[in-house]
Amino acid sequence: MRLVLASASPSRRMILTSAGVDPVIDPADVDEDAIQASLVDAPPAHVVAALAEAKADAVAPRHPGDVVIGGDSMLLLDGVLQGKPHTPERTVERWRAQAGKTAELLTGHCIIHGDRRVVETARTTVTFAAASEADIAAYAASGEPLACAGAFTLEALGGWFIDRIEGDPSSVIGLSLPLVRRALYDFGLDVSTFWR
Incomplete structure (x- = not known):
């Protein structure tokens, strides 16, 4: 039995490898924009859960008997969901x-x-630093935040500009280890089964 990550996210992979697991990487190909467009009136937590579920559903048939994890992260800022900025200007x-x-x-x-499946959204409060214009420009130019929800990372350059988090740090990086552990336990599986 293997743990399959339905994502190409280097951060999600890093969380698992740092936690002793060498996941199978099988990125899902889903139309995230269409899914979000179909959920315009849904609560923000439901939107990210639906995206994660679509990714896991796309990959799971290829891996019978394995555990498949789909994930998606977005920042809820001033009541509006923010995805990946994709460009330095948008960052x-x-x-x-x-x-x-x-x-x-x-x-x-x-x-x-x-x-069996577990679908859940982890919530973590993030307080951003009052970063200088020069640092904002340099961070955007680094390319690091372009493909990150909320235009930041916690574990790399972006860590300079995060004053505080309240909640699960691994969730901020992209995958909640406590949530995955609880799901594995619900399935009657031990975390250590997946360690290298």
Whole structure:
């Protein structure tokens, strides 16, 4: 039995490898924009959970008998979900909007094993530093935050600009180890089964 990550996210992979697991990487190919468009009136936590579930559902049939994890993260800032900025210009705009503020990072998870599944969203409060314009520009130019929910990382350069988090740190990086552990226990599995 293997643990399959339905994501190409280097951060999610890093969390698992640092925790002793060498996951099978099988990125899902889903239309995230269409899923979000179909959920315009849904609560933010439901949106990220639905994205995670779509990814896990796309990959699970290829891995019968394994545990498949789908995930998706978005930042809830001033009541609006923020995804990946994708460009340095958009990253600068985001950081100008979130610098000095507190927001909530929502990380949706869908863990599937056989005909059982756990779908849950982890919530972590993030307080951003009042970063200088020069640092915002340099961070955007580094490329690091372009493919990250909320335009930041906790574990690399972005760590300089996060004043505080309240909640699960691994969730902020992209995958909640406590949530995955609880799901494995629900399936009657031990975490150590997946250690290398």
